[in-house]
Amino acid sequence: AQSVTQLDSQVPVFEEAPVELRCNYSSSVSVYLFWYVQYPNQGLQLLLKYLSGSTLVKGINGFEAEFNKSQTSFHLRKPSVHISDTAEYFCAVSAHNTDKLIFGTGTRLQVFP
Amino acid sequence: NAGVMQNPRHLVRRRGQEARLRCSPMKGHSHVYWYRQLPEEGLKFMVYLQKENIIDESGMPKERFSAEFPKEGPSILRIQQVVRGDSAAYFCASSSGANQETQYFGPGTRLLVL
Numbered sequence: 001a002q003s004v005t006q007l008d009s010q011v012p013v014f015e016e017a018p019v020e021l022r023c024n025y026s027s028s029v030s031v032y033l034f035w036y037v038q039y040p041n042q043g044l045q046l047l048l049k050y051l052s053g054s055t056l057v058k059g060i061n062g063f064e065a066e067f068n069k070s071q072t073s074f075h076l077r078k079p080s081v082h083i084s085d086t087a088e089y090f091c092a093v094s095a096h097n098t099d100k101l102i103f104g105t106g107t108r109l110q111v112f113p
Numbered sequence: 114n115a116g117v118m119q120n121p122r123h124l125v126r127r128r129g130q131e132a133r134l135r136c137s138p139m140k141g142h143s144h145v146y147w148y149r150q151l152p153e154e155g156l157k158f159m160v161y162l163q164k165e166n167i168i169d170e171s172g173m174p175k176e177r178f179s180a181e182f183p184k185e186g187p188s189i190l191r192i193q194q195v196v197r198g199d200s201a202a203y204f205c206a207s208s209s210g211a212n213q214e215t216q217y218f219g220p221g222t223r224l225l226v227l
Contacts, residue, residue, distance in 0.1 A: 004155075006155075036218075041220075042220055042221075043117070043204055043218035043219050043220045043221055044156070044204065044206075044218040045218070046215050046216075046217075049215065090155055090156065098169070099144070099146070099161060099169075099208070099216075100146065100158040100161055100169060100171075100172070101146075101148075101156070101158060101216065102158065103148075103155035103156045103157070104155050105154055105155040106154075106155050
C-alpha cells in the first residue's frame with residue numbers, strides 16, 4: 001500500500017518570496033508522483049507529474065518539484081509566489097500497476113501582499 | 114473541448130434520502146474515477162470504472178454506495194439512505210486510459226446531508 005504525508009497543513013508566505021511545500025511518501029513498489037492545485041470551490045488541476053527520467057520536473061505556473069528516491073520525497077517549489085497562487089496543494093502517488101491516486105491531506109498556501 | 118462535467122454542483126438531502134451524482138467525462142475519455150473529499154481532508158479514492166465495467170472498487174463503502182458507467186450517458190455515483198457522515202465533496206476524474214495518462218478532475222458535487 002502507498003501513503004502520502006504532507007507535514008505542513010498551512011504555509012503563509014509574502015508575495016515574491018520563495019516557497020517549498022513538502023511531500024513524503026511510502027510505498028513498497030515503484031510509484032508515479034503528482035502535484036495538484038485546488039482553488040476554492042473548484043476541482044483539482046494538475047501542476048506537474050513525475051513518471052520517469054529527470055528527477056527535476058517543471059510544471060505550470062512556474063512550479064517545479066524534485067523526486068528524491070532515497071528520501072522518498074517530492075517537494076514542490078516556486079522561486080517567487082504571486083497572490084494568485086493562494087490555494088490548496090495536494091501531493092499524490094500511484095503505484096505502477098494501478099491508476100488510482102493516493103492523496104496527501106493537502107497544504108494550504110496563503111500568499112500575503 | 115469541454116472538460117469533465119459534474120452535476121449537480123450542490124446537493125442537499127435529508128437523512129434517509131437517495132443522492133445521485135453525475136459525471137460526464139472529457140470527450141474521448143472512457144475511464145472514470147470517483148473520489149471523496151471530507152472536510153479538511155485530502156481526496157480518497159472510491160471507484161474506477163470503464164464503460165460498463167467496474168475495474169477497482171476498493172475504496173467504496175460496502176453498503177449504500179454504488180457506481181455505474183453505462184455504455185451511453187454519464188457515470189452515476191448513487192448513495193442510498195444518506196447519513197450526515199456522507200456530507201462531502203465528491204469529485205469525478207476521467208482519463209483516456211493510456212498508461213498513467215493524466216486524470217482530469219471535474220468541479221465536484223458538494224453533498225450536504227441535513
